[in-house]
Amino acid sequence: MALKRYLFAIVLALLLGFLVADAASAQQPTPSDDQVNAIAKQLYCPVCENIPLDVCPTTACAQWRELIRQKLTEGWNEQQIKDYFVQQYGARVIGTPPPSGINWLVYLVPPVAILAGVYILYRAFRSWKRPLAEVDIQPTSLEPPAETDTAQDEYIRRMEEEVRKR
């Protein structure tokens, strides 16, 4: 019962607070839908998977968008709002994992893998490459469509392979 009175007081205070804020914000324009969307675009629905907050049709998402609008009215900036959402709903509301702990792997593994690929390719090239002088196929540069030459070379090579196979 004391709890109930306490809750009532809180709600009343909040309502009064909103009135005051509303009076104060009457001088500022209400944050437009575009301003809300600009932030909502970067956040993701905590309930559904992989759906950005600005297009999510659920009631919950509508409430969150209103929350963004309310925070904007109170003068919060974009980073503050995003941090608030992360604090309230967890790391999954932002599009890239915060770089901490194991999440570093997200940013490290692909570049490392690609570099590893480059290295493997480089080593392979080195072992395969013969200097240009040893190779006796030099396309004469003045021939226009190199295709006809290479086309014929292709055929010859194919013939050779066929012959080699039998």
Next chain:
Amino acid sequence: MSEIPTSPTELSSQKASPQWGRIVAWVAIIALLVVVAMVLLRKQQGPVAVGQKVPTFTLTTFDGQQIGPEQMAGKVVLLNFWASWCKPCEQEAADLEAVWRYYQPQEDVLFLGVAWTDTEKASLGYIDKFDITYPNGPDLGTTISQAYRTTGVPETYIIDKNGNLAYVKLSPFTSQAEIKAAIDPLLGP
């Protein structure tokens, strides 16, 4: 049917490096498969199972109270996940409050409501609407629901006096009797 011949020198140098490369490749493949298997197994587990020790957590209520393991020790705890935007939650809200008032004088039962991915204003509105008196707080960072591996709302977990999970309900309670029937056996002698 013919094998592409390789010269003897190349053959011997081939044997050395592919051995090492082959081992690495196999280890990588098997490691990947093992990790994915682990992941699938864990996913298949579903929510925390009856009989297991429950994850510990501290709930900060909307009033600012901190309710942690010390406050929950030795009591039967009913942990209810809800959200203001969740229609089925409303079905059980009145029943939960009534049952809470029934057990409250006893001091060895604790009801906790966790608002999952909800906004404060809407949560308080919901609490007000159903005149809820037991402690409620937001699931900050969705840590509590993730620890319990919940898959939605409403879900209720009843924890016995020893901290083990005794009862799980993954949908709204249909009556006060159902709730009482789940709690009474845990009250003990």
Next chain:
Amino acid sequence: MVANLGFGTLIITFLVTIYGAIAAFIGARRNSPALVDSARNAMLLTFPLLSITALSVIFLLVNGHFEVKYVADVSSKSMPFYLRLTALWGGQAGSLLFWSWLMSAFVSAVMLRKWDRDREFLPWVILVSMITLAFFLILSIFVENPFVSFWQSPTGNITVSMFQPAGSTLFFPPDGNGLNPLLRHPGMIIHPPMLYLGFVAFVIPYAFAMAALITGRTDDRWIRITRRWTLVAWIFLSLGLVLGAWWAYDVLGWGGYWGWDPVEIAAFMPWLTGTAFLHSVMIQEKRGMLKQWNMVLIILTYDLVIFGTFLTRSGVLSSVHAFAQSAIGPLFFGFIGLTFLASFSLLSRRWNDLKSEVEISSWFSREALFLLNNLLFMGIFIVCFWGVIFPIISEALGIVGQGVPGLAGIFTGQKVTVGPPYYERATAPLFAGLLLLMGVAPLSAWGSSTSKTLGRLVWKPFIASLVVIVALLLGGMRSWPAILGFWLCSFVAFITIYEFWRAAWARHQGRGENLLRALWLLVGKNRRRYGGYIIHLGIVVMALGIIGIELFQTETQGTIPQGGELNLGKYTIRFDKLSVWDTNDGRNIALADVSVYKGGKFIGQLHPRRDYYYESQQPMTIAGLRSTPEDDLYVLLVDWQPLSTSAATFKIYHNPLVWWLWFGVGVLIFGTIVAAWPSTEREKVVITRSVPETSKA
């Protein structure tokens, strides 16, 4: 009755598959052509059998047999005929069956070719195909049976089972749930079949690759046989992906076409490795190199295809998490794991046989550039694969944090989202690199090209493309990513067109043919090459659209009263009217009429719509779309505030150049047809020097 017929043929097909696999295996080991032929007949038999099964499901769907659970799930009385047909792939059980049906069709087509030269491959191709088919049939029979029905016991309990439980009778629900509203769109109707055709077709090169490994035919015979299949698989997969993108653009209402959702990526990954494979096999054909790598690529593509099939589960917007929790997850994982290990064991056994004497003479030779192409595709693949799998791994590894308190800070086990920002930033440079390669590599000659020879071929188109940059800068463009992108597109386009021009001109000069005829004959004689060029042009055109929408999209949203206006750039829309009514197929429609003005001039009306399906409580937004090659105006009716005739909320997207994305697909299809068209005339072989002695034989 029909359900039992369908299930019966399903079981028979499964038995036939097992028989075929065993017969093929024994026939190969014992060298018995009779057994192998029997296995081949078994393979051919699966298609008519599965056709009966599939037609049974279609019959049940069309005639509203709601006592069958699958029909109740995806069909309803109010659905029109064509939707009931397509409901075959509207849910998991049906789409798995559909997959099997398509697979039996494709493999039967392969069986019907002339096998005289490749008899040794036949039993193994049959074996691999049968095993794959058997797996999907096992799923259809034991896990996701489309024929299970509702039965009501005397006590009123309703159970679901294939065969009649004792004492129960068939239960006939009055109506079904109907197809998910999001699927009731032409794009979503052909997208799954196209995707599945692409998936299924990739099994064929894989089967031949395994046959090559098993029989030791490590030359490129298997590649030559499956050359057209690979191209066919590729175009269907590409179409499937693009249709999915078009559906998303048209129906999902977020003004975009690709969301980097794990389900999309799961279908995209086999495309990446498949395209790498498509190019890489050319190296093996021309130079006998990269045999090991091609095997790796096709094995990867096959397993990714299976992975993609399960993740997408045609019709249901699934997510990685949802899939992992289903009963099918472990089964599919088992199959992928087994095939992966088995394929790599085979490859490992033949590893040294696949080595060949290779020489690359220059970093700029076509082989080198193709390898770079592969590197880039694999790079994008790694980015995608890691992005999809990381959230699940990090969540699962939370168990380490729980067990070892010291590591709890690192292994938090928290759910994370790996979203578009990650994918876009990581893949953009890789795609740009591929775009550049697409222009330069075709100019490079097999065996040798130096920066000099390449430079000589490239400088004219390069200068022309610089003109484009100047024009863009003069036009006021300041976004460097856009300038780079447009420059790349124009560079590649100019090179490719120049290639056509040079060759046609040479013919014209040399043989006096008129230019058009020269072009026709040129393309006719070199279909693969020029078809490939056209495909590249198609990609360039698509890239134009992608750059336009990704870098220059603008949007706005606002609530306006009737008669009010909303402004975006030089476009203004005026809210004329809102009509709200209930239809007789269970939805509530809110239809808005808006007039569109560009620079003050009236250019037309659009009708954005919001459908709300009562049964599934799901809203669907259909944009009012005005599409021109220059830009798209995309108007949505949004229900942030309740819709009323007095005021409504609209969201406008301005998407420049998106039209070219769809147009480019047409070019792509045309190019593929050219490349894959069978040539009727024999290839002329002109040998200008004597054939070398066959000392290596």
